[in-house]
Amino acid sequence: MTSFRYMGTKKYLALKVKRSIELASKSGHVADLFSGMGAVAREFSSSRPMYLNDALTFPTICSKAYFLDNSLKIDDQLLKKLYGLFRDHRTELKNVFKRRIQRERNAIEKGINTLAEWMIHAPHVGNSVHYQKMKSAAKKAEGIYHYQLTTLYYSGSYFSTTQAIDLDALRFAIDGVCKLEDNYPLITIWLATASILINSPGHSAQYLKPNSPSSYSKIKNGFSRDVWATFIGLLDDYSPCGNSSWRRKNMVSKNDALLLLEKGLPEEVSIVYADPPYTNDQYSRYYHVFETLLLYNFPDSTGCGRYPEGRFSSPFCLKTKIVNAFEQLFCGVFDHSIPLVLSYPSDGLLSKVGVDVVEFANDMFAKVEVIENQISHSTMGASKGSQKKSAVEYILTCHPA
Ligand SMILES: C[S@@+](CC[C@H](N)C(=O)[O-])C[C@H]1O[C@@H](n2cnc3c(N)ncnc32)[C@H](O)[C@@H]1O
CATH class of the missing domain: 3.40.50.150 (Vaccinia Virus protein VP39)
Structure with a gap:
């Protein structure tokens, strides 16, 4: 599915x-x-x-x-509009975070130890006062400056900084082409893109750290995978379940x-x-990144897993x-x-x-x-x-x- x-x-x-x-x-x-x-x-x-x-x-x-x-018609015209918005916001964010992108590239190229250092100490909302201030500003902002959540919370860990920027730019584009109640397929494919690209050890409660040569090369390769290409591939495969008269009921x-x-x-x-x-095992812990990406609500964030505040706790667990x-x-x-x-x-x-x-x-x-x-x-x-x-x-x- x-x-x-x-x-x-x-x-x-x-x-x-x-x-x-x-x-x-x-x-x-x-x-x-x-x-x-x-x-x-x-x-x-x-x-x-x-x-x-x-x-x-x-x-x-x-x-x-x-x-x-869902009434959304996914055609070439929609994709063209999406890509235009995506590209513009990506350029803007890449400019804002250009020093960060460069530092991350250097850390990856220098090898396993520098990448490990980077992933532990890279600033994010859970460990940096500066990023917390950026988060507060983004939370209040409207339009393009609102769309930085993935970068502020999950770059340099669950995603490379470039991937996080692309995910934010894509979310900006999706929200720009249609209202939430019409865009469930696009938002779901966007999340599925994040789930394919996420740097994790099999589950997504925490991110994968470069503790060995094999995890280092897995992260290095994973961090370079392209968001837009993954999204388009998944979109091609998307088809809703059953016939429309069933889905309407x-x-x-x-x-x-x-x-x-x-x-x-x-x-x-x-x-x-x-x-x-x-x-x-609380599901809200294992899927916290997807839950926060989806809600895009800029929660407080804690721990090295960068967990959001107020996760749902199931009594069945x-x-x-x-x-x-x-x-x-x-x-x-x-x-x-x-x-x-x-x-x-x-x-x-x-x-x-x-x-x-x-x-x-x-x-x-x-x-x-x-x-x-x-x-x-x-x-x-x-x-x-x-x-x-x-x-x-x-x-x-x-x-x-
Ligand atoms: C075992 S999984 C269900 C898997 C599902 N049958 C399937 O095939 O994909 C349990 C689900 O219960 C949800 N859950 C946990 N506590 C819940 C609660 N109190 N009310 C509603 N859903 C809950 C979790 O988010 C999770 O999706």
Whole structure:
């Protein structure tokens, strides 16, 4: 679907989840409350209307690009306009940051130690009073001077300074050609460009440092990759999912699933699918760069990972809150008098606090059907230990009556 590598994607299980949903409910919208990259919605393409929800902005915008009907016409005329705006802003920013670009080039050419020094000490909003002042000015500015966030926060680390400037220039161009509600495909492809170019060790919680000759050459090569060429390549491959009459019926929202259940689901919804996180790795930490790029909101930034303030913290990733979170999920769906299909691994975080997910569901619902799947799930290198772990992934169908 997209070029995003997403922790916990259910691509491998989506067909089985679809079958369980179809057995439990024949029509109406399927609410995928933890939709991520929408693997299950893709399986229902053009056949059953979907309501996709996630707590993070970045997967939500991707869902809007792929599962809603977007009116934006991507043609040569639009690209010409985009490129003109991109080129003008890039020239302007390259001039503002020319000393920085030169220092970075020198650091790369001199070798591994100077590059490591540069990446640790290069100024950014989290470590430099001067950059904090530039950030405050850019936050307030309108027009071209607003568009410097990537450079001020993530250059010389997650991206080279030139790439960061190009990403800012491209964002300026995208925002200049259409309103946000019309530009989900362009913004999503812009983010996908960042996800391809990002300098990271497999996950994007932190950036890759030049600790060895191989990481040095990986960074050196990666830093020279071109933003516009990557963007155009991805744009060529973009195609929304399903047919337009299906996409017109779909809905997308960004909410904490538990609050959404409390507020009440849209009345079209006839079944809930839940695929909550199953480790203590907060998604908002692993995808913080994409979330900030998308929001373009100039947050305070801390730590060597350059984390934004106020990241969303999911109770499903906290040992102290997970039992309560599952109880709220189960009760919330039960109160709607509709079935719940849940996917969750036997060794998920819930088991680490001594609670068996199948027994828990049986306590809360009138009837629970269980399918066991032998799987090897991805940790993206996020959890301690190996990147692939084998486990049993349950698909539970929970009936309220
Ligand atoms: C296991 S992933 C879902 C993957 C998705 N099924 C797919 O195939 O791409 C869990 C998702 O839940 C989201 N999430 C975590 N806590 C949440 C909450 N309280 N409400 C809504 N979404 C939440 C995360 O942002 C993440 O996208």
